[in-house]
Amino acid sequence: MLRLWKWYQNCLATHPVKTQVISSGFIWGLGDIAAQAVTHSTTKPQKHDEHKELKINWKRVATTTMFGLGFVGPVGHFWYEGLDRVIRVRLKLQPNSFRFVASKVAADGIIFGPLDLLVFFTYMGFSSGKSSAQVKEDVKRDFLPALILEGAIWPIVQVANFRFVPVRNQLLYVNLFCLLDSCFLSWIEQQEDAAWKQWFKSLVSFKEEGQGG
Secondary structure (H helix, E strand, O other): OHHHHHHHHHHHHHOHHHHHHHHHHHHHHHHHHHHHHHHHHHOOOOHHHOOOOOOOOHHHHHHHHHHHHHHHHHHHHHHHHHHHHHHHHHOOOOOOOHHHHHHHHHHHHHHHHHHHHHHHHHHHHHHOOOOHHHHHHHHHHHHHHHHHHHHOOHHHHHHHHHHHOOHHHHHHHHHHHHHHHHHHHHHHHHOOOOHHHHHHHHHHHHHHHHHHO
16 A cells, blocks of 8 residues: 555646546546446345346446546646645735735635536536536526535535645645545436435525526
């Protein structure tokens, strides 16, 4: 394990972007496999499907892997590097101070978090062959529940990240949690019109009607 860690650190030092891209793709693909397994185990089987075995949708795994390769890896790498540079150099905040960490957490939650969710659900919709109208409906259905549920967890994760983890390893730290996050997002997307998501959607519709009145 120590040898693997040293090898990864060496790759990160010599080829940072390539290393983050490949590791992100691998982690997101693995997360989708886990999400399919969770969905299979939690879905109430029909009588004729009681002993139905899990069949991995490898096309979906490949699609999710491409999201990690094409978006999370490269964008995440430059986001964390750039965020640190802006907060530390332009805003001149003391590293590891309360304002330094709070500013990073706030920026990450307000900018990168929602963008990541929006791109993920939009990309997964178009990749499955859905029309623009269908993708729009799926995003309206999935975005808010995911944003609220992730918003309760990621700030805590990122406080530890920005406070204790060196910038060079921050995306690695995030990638470890992304194994769970990719599983969670894939599970959210696969839940389609689950009752609890309909509740979120009805809540938004109620607020829009109230504002319109």
